Each structure stands twice: as structure tokens, then as C-alpha cells.
Amino acid sequence: MRDDIEVLLQKSLSPTLAPAPALNEKLLKSAAANTGKIVEFKPKKAVNRLVKAAIIVLVVFGLASASVTAANYIYSHFFVSNKVGFVYGDEEDLEVFEQDDESYTPTYTTLLEDDGDETVNWYYKTVIQNDEDTVRSQYYYKNYAEMVEDASLDEWFPRPFTDDNFSFANFMVVVSPGEVFSTFDVLADADFNYNEGSFHICETYSLGTDKDPETFGYNVYIENPTNIRSYTNKNSRNFVLADSVMEDGSRVTYTSLFYPTLHYGYISFYELSDREIYEILDMFVEPKPTEVEFVFPEKPGVLPVTEPVKGILNRAKENE
Amino acid sequence: MNQTKLEEYIELYGKDIYSFCRYLTRNVEDADDLYQQTFLVAIQKDDIDEGNNPKSYLITIASNIWNNHKRKFLWRQKKADVVYLQSEDMEAIGDGKDAIIDEVLKEEERQMVQRLVYELPEKLRIVILMHYMEEMSVEEISKALSIPPGTVKSRIYNAKAKLAERMEA
Secondary structure (H helix, E strand, C coil), X not given: CHHHHHHHHHHHCCCCCCCCHHHHHHHHHHHHCCCCCCCCCCCCCCEEEEECCCEEEECCCCECCEEEECCCCCCCCEEEECCCEEEECCHHHHHHHHHCCCCCCCCEEEEEEEECCCCCCCCEEEEEEECCCCEEEEEEECCHHHHHXXXXXXXXXXXXXXXXXXXXXXXXXXXXXXXXXXXXXXXXXXXXXXXXXXXXXXXXXXXXXXXXXXXXXXXXXCCCCEEEEEEECCCCCEEEEEEEECCCCCEEEEEEEECXXXXXXXXXXXXXXXXXXXXXXXXXXXXXXXXEEECCCCCHHXXXXXXXXXXXXXXXXXXX | CCHHHHHHHHHHHHXXXXXXXHHHHCCHHHHHHHHHHHHHHHHHHCCCCCCCCHHHHHHHHHHHHHHHHHHXXXXXXXXXXXXXXXXXXXXXXXXXXXXXXXXXXXXXXXHHHHHHHHHCCHHHHHHHHHHHHCCCCHHHHHHHHCXXXXXXXXXXXXXXXXXXXXXXX
16 A cells, blocks of 8 residues: 555656636736835734633744743833734734634644642643644643743742632643744633632743743733733832723723743632722732743753653654 | 745645645645745745755744744644644645555545544654655654654654554444
8 A cells, every 4th residue: 555655656746727817917016116225025913812701812932942031021112002902013913813703613632631739739720732743731730820830931929829819820831842942831720719709820931942031022812902001019010001991791801010030920800899900909019020031842851841741842853 | 045946936836835734734724824934934945955855944944933933822721733634734735636646545534544643643754744744754754843853753754653553444
């Protein structure tokens, strides 16, 4: 059969699909408009988008062997778009975000499910793989502080506040193999109760090898943002807030944080008044500027990450 | 690259590049975009060596653009990575049957191979397309994808094994 396949492939794969004449005309026109000079071909900028309700689009770029300092968490290029919500970036990024609204249905294979033991902080984990060999390892926790510690993320709210109001926490590590290098994303979600309502935290960062975080665009998607306002908490941190009204008429309020290191997230508030939201934001722990060295995948051992993230990273490298 | 040259390349390699884009992206819209971007980048770079397999060079550009695009949008948790063939795809693929004159090969067999290649994982599909559709050598594919020649060989081998397995099923 192998020999037959060889012949069949040779016979079957002739390049017979012709471009439509209109496509060639369009191409020639585009080139003619730039006759005598270099065509200013500009690929779409790399963008990240976080979509509410824990549906996350992660894009996978990083910076090779460069140090960046996490600071200035609110950017000057930050704005709220009527169509897509919170955006850090420019008009070009916005254009991409507005176009990038496809819907998908997942196809996954579960590779592993496991219950934790006394040697680990997590109590349950799953490992799944999609058809592009991308592997997602997801870990579930019984408190927020241990989750963010394992995920190498910032603790946005302190103990015992998070323990007292805890509802749910998990984080996932996504390793996407590429032709030249693998990419690596961490994404964390946590839910908390507060009075008669609740709030949700989503935080993510990406490690890879070929993008400058300073040229990256980010989007936290919100449907029909309204009532855009700001609040400065007791630590002088300014939060931009926007509401989104759900189909049942309930209001959800969002605020987002963008770091300059391929690291960003949002907080959403459900059935909470502005006064209660401000009380929560007053508890926000100011992230400390940290030196983060992006070296994946050449030197995974020096990444500033803890188990299980480091373990997953090393296993991914071994499998390359 | 001037306008005349561009027209010449479209005439010479348009079908090759477009077929590659179509099988690679498995989507008409993306294939159209990739096809145009490939030529626009070639114009921008303006360094085609006519004595050194221009088609392979254009295919390499298409592959690089697609890989960059894929990296940017690689991981969507909602994304279905299995793309099912639409009737228009198969119709378009079938359009090529008249161009292949081979009495030995049965039409159903050919269509089955096309379908199975279409459904291969991308990293296997791309080497099969480069090797069998675009007649690129292992060395050319190795250079285009920045992977060792041994990896190219093993991917071709694995792809053929998968195809054989599915054909026997």
C-alpha cells in the first residue's frame, strides 16, 4: 500500500486549483498602484484577545532572551471601543479585533485526568490535546493564593479576603508546538462571592520567542459596553469600568489590566453595586514591578515559574 | 518586480501557488488572502532568483506567511481544528480531474487521496503538498520550513503511513 500511496499522491495532487480571474485582477491592481516602488505590505499586527465568560483567545508570542520590567500597568494607548470593549493598542489593532469574531466548536482529546495528593496544591487536573498537537493542562484549586503562586501570577487580592469569599479557582498551561519553536501560555480564572453578588478574575500571560511585547495589542471583549467611568482606589490606582447589560437585563461591570509583558487580564462584577465594586477595588494589591526573563524554550530551567508550570514546560521541551 | 514580470509569474505559477494555498488553508477566503499576500511579499522583497526555482521560493513565502498567521491565532479554545470539507471545496478540487490524464488511476481513488490529504494535520499536510504537489525536494522543504531534512523525511513517511492506514480502513 505504501508504494501505491506514493503513486497515488503523485497522480492526485496536481496543482489544478486556479485562482479566480477577479482575484488576479485585484492582485495586479494592487501591485500597479505601487508601480516603481516597494509595496507597503503590512501583515496584520499580532493581537491578543480575552473574551469574557472564560472563553479565552490566547495568542502565543514572546520575546527572546530579553528582560522587561513590569510597570506602568495602565497604558496611554488604552481605550474602550463600542464594538469590542477594552483595547490596548492602536487603530490597526482595533480593526483586527473587530474582524476577528469567528465562532468555533472545540475538538479535543482528553489525555489525562488526575486527583491531587498531599504533595501538590491542586486537587484535580486534566490534560487535553487538540488536533494541532496543542496541549492544555488545567489545574483546579481550593484557594486563590495557592493557584496564583503555582501559576506564577500576581495575587490581585489578599488573604484572608480571598479565602473568606472563595468560590472557584483554576489555571491552565497551554503549550503549542510550532515548526520552529513551541509557545507557552498561562491562563488563570477565579470566582469569589461578595455580599449578594460575585466577582470573577481572569489573568493571563504568554511566553514565546519572537515578539516584542511593546508592539502587542490586547483586547478584553465586552458586548455593548456602556456607562464607561473610572474609579481611583485608595492606593491611587485608576480603574476604567464599563457595564454590559445581559439578555436577562442584569448588569455586569468589567475592568481590565494590561501589563507591558504579554500579561493582562480583567475583573468582572456580577450583581454588585458601584459602592460594592469600589470596596473590592480598594482591596486590590498593587503588583510589584518584576524582572521577567523570557527565554523559552532555550533555557526553561531559569524561567521564573514554579511547579507545575515548570514541570509542564520541561516535559513539553523533552517532547519536541 | 515590475508589472509584466508579475503577470508572467501569475501565469506560470498562479495555479501552483493557489492550489497550495487552498489545500493549506482549507478555506477559500484564507486561500485568496494568502495567495495575494504571497505575491505582494514577493514584490516587496524583489529578490526572486529566476535560475533557482522561483516556484519553490513563492511556496516558501506562502508557507511562512501562513505559519506566522497560524501562530498569531493558533490557540482558541473554541476553535475547531477539524475542518470539514464543504461541497464547494470538493467541487473545486474535482475541477482538476480533467487536467490529469491517467487511465490507470481511478477517479474515486484520486478523490479519496485528495480528501485524505486535505484532512491531514497541518504539519504533515504541508510537507506532502510541498513534495508531491509542488515537487519540492527534501532539502528545499527543509529550508522553507526551517526544519532538518530528517524531520521532513519522517513527516513524509508518517503522512504516507497515515494515508495508507486510512485508505485501508
